[in-house]
Amino acid sequence: MMMMMMPRCFVSLIQAFFLSLVLLLLHHVGGESQAASSHHRELLAYRRPLQDCPGCTTTTTTTASSLPALHYDPDLKDVNIVATYSDHHGNIRLGSVKMGHLSSSWLFHNPLLPLPNNNKPPSQLVTPRDSFQNDSRMEESASYSSTNQTENHFPHVEFTSPAKLKRQSLRQERRAQRTLELIQQDKESDKQMQEAAIHKSMTFENSLVGKYSIWRRDFESPNADAILKLMRDQIIMAKAYAHIAKSKNASNLYLFLMQQSRENQRVLGKATSDADLPSRALEQAKAMGHALSLAKDELYDCHELAKKFRAMLQSTERNVDGLKKKGTFLIQLAAKTFPQPLHCLSLQLAADYFLLGFNEEEEDVVKKDAKFEDPSLYHYAIFSDNVLATSVVVNSTVLNAKQPEKHVFHIVTDKLNFAAMKMWFRVNAPADATIQVENINDFKWLNSSYCSVLRQLESARLKEYYFKANHPSSISAGADNLKYRNPKYLSMLNHLRFYLPEVYPKLDKILFLDDDIVVQKDLAPLWEVDMQGKVNGAVETCKESFHRFDKYLNFSNPKISENFDAGACGWAFGMNMFDLREWRKRNITGIYHYWQDM
Structure with a gap:
């Protein structure tokens, strides 16, 4: 009886053991199903981590009860989240959920802050990875703990870092600010243009501006014609x-x-x-x-x-x-001829000079005026045989002078035109100015024994050069020397300028004027120019190559090439200021004679 009861009890024990094992297995399968369902539900509960802002960093602990309002934000409910995770069999899975489907049981944690609840992991925790890993993308790990302390890791999810979102936000703000600034600048520019146009229209003068010169047009618009x-x-x-x-x-x-x-x-x-x-x-x-x-x-x-x-x-x-x-x-x-009514002007003036007896009056009048030798006055030298041209130079100078009474003109002409020149300036003398007319033949010191040019003019070679028939048969053949073969260079009036200290021995400065110029302003300030010890002050004419020494002198001659620079500047004799004291000191006339006699 006892033996029969033991197997029966043993069988009951075995049955109870298997029953409990089956219940345990069922409980385990149910737990795994619940865990899988919980994994999917917790994946739906995922949302972007809170940005690192003052409002987020001030809270040290976050409970599940404080998150539901964030999960159901209407602005974020349609945001899709794609995540990868591994199931309980170890297979990699992809999941996509909307932000509005997220559960309120998830807890978001900033990795830069300590864990909530005194570093004790909560039942559900989302921890983003460092923002500098994986190209500024964040990884999140979610851990889930079941009621029987079973622990599984939530799959990793990548998303945009808070730092990058912050930079994007700041960039958008800068763009908006720059747009506002440009719009404001555009408005200010338009306003300035409108004000300028209004001001111009109010000050516009529509009256015709007259011209003061026939050679120049002023104040004319580009479409004036x-x-x-x-x-x-x-x-x-x-x-x-x-x-x-x-x-x-x-x-x-x-x-x-x-x-x-x-x-x-x-x-x-x-x-x-x-x-x-x-x-x-x-x-x-x-x-x-x-x-x-x-x-x-x-x-x-x-x-x-x-x-x-x-x-x-x-x-x-x-x-x-x-x-x-x-x-x-x-x-x-x-330039070379006179109008027909003036062909006999010099002859008529000379005839009037003698018929009216002015030649006899000149002998009774004192030859020298005190002004002729006063160095404090402004002295001019004009050497010419052209009556009208000399008159133009004198009258234009006096007309523009501020103090015409201080201007003295020394005119030297030849014997043929002396009477005509005297008669003209006796009848047409400019007001206040002093005029002296002299005859070059009265300069007894100017002779061939002293003047090299006079000796050359008497030579047969020079006469052959100017007057004989063995010249080029055409003008073009001798065009290179045609200017210098002009017979006017035979006149001593053309060379008298090199004897100014002898002609005017008591003057310190004199302004030489040619007879082909017209004066347009007061020349008195020229006497105040500091010549720095130079003899001659002339107008700059070296802007063109034809005013260089190589155009005037024969540099194939060794004497010329050794003593002169071919590129040195020549000057025009139209208007020259001469310091006669320096001239005498340096003996310029002697140097001139030296080169003439060579």
Whole structure:
């Protein structure tokens, strides 16, 4: 009986053991199912970690009860989250959930802050990785603890770091601020332009500004001659169409165009700008435009017009070339000749001088005036045989002088023109200024024994050079020396300038003026110029190569090449200030004689 009961108890024990094992397995399977469901539910509960802001760093612990309001933020509920994780079999899975589906049981933790609850891990914890790892992307680990202390790791999730989000936010703020600044600058610029336009319109002067010189235009707009140019172009077009109309026997149109062209020409007159045109100029331009429009409708032929314009251009060029040559000839003629009424001016002046007895009066008058030798006055030297040219120089100088009574003119001429020069300045003497007229033949010291040039003028070689027939047969053949073969260089008046200290022994400074200049301002300040011990003060003329010494001197001669610089500057004798004291001290006349006698 006892034996039978033991197996029966043993069987019951075994059954109880297997029953408890089955219950345990069922409980374990249920736990795993619950854990898997919990994993999915906790994945849905994931959201972006809180940014590192003052409001976030001040809270030391975060409980599940404080998070639901964040999970259901309406602005974030549609944000998708993609995460990778491994299931309980070790397989890698991908999951995608929306922010609105996240659970409120998750706790977000900043890794830079201590763990909540005194470093004790909560039941659910999301910890982002360091922001400098994995290209500034964060990893998060989620741990889940079941009721039986079973611990599993939540899959890793990558997302944008708070630092990068902060930089993006700051960048957007800077862009917005810069946009506002640019808009404000644009508004300020527009406002300034409007104010400037208003100010200009209020101060605009529409009255015509007159011209003070026929050679210069002032205060004219770039389009001051727009109508003038238009009417001139219309005349050219009208002539072209008129010739085409004539070739096609359209006589009425030809006459109409020529009439309009003449009318345009009458309106233009001698106008040089729109301001000079009459008031009906614009109406005439419109009428001519209507005529050209009619001609274009009937006669326009591109090839024919091009041919006509080409012929007109060639004809105009020939006319321009002819006028240039004529102008050059007339300029030379005017420079070398006198107008016909003045051909006998010197003869008439000389006759009047002797007929009126002025020559006898001169003998009774004291020869020397005190002003002629006063070094405190402004002295001028003019050596010329041209009465009118000398008068122009003297009158223009006196006219521009502020103190004409202090200006003394020393005029030296030859014996042939002495009487005419004396008579002219006796009758036409400038007010207040002092005039002295002298005859070069009265300078007895100026003879061939003292002056090298006079000895050369008497030589047969020089006479052969200027007067004999063995010159080049054409002007072009001797053009290189033509200027220096002018017989005027034989006149001693042309060389007297090298003897100024002898002509005016009691003067300290003198201004030499040529007879081909016109003075336009007061010359008195020239006497105040510090010449720094130099003898001659001349106008700068070295801007061009033809004023260098190599154009005047023969540098193939060793004496010339050894003593002179071929590139040295020459000067013009039109206006020269001479310091006669330095001249005498350095014996410039002796140096001149040395080179003349060589």
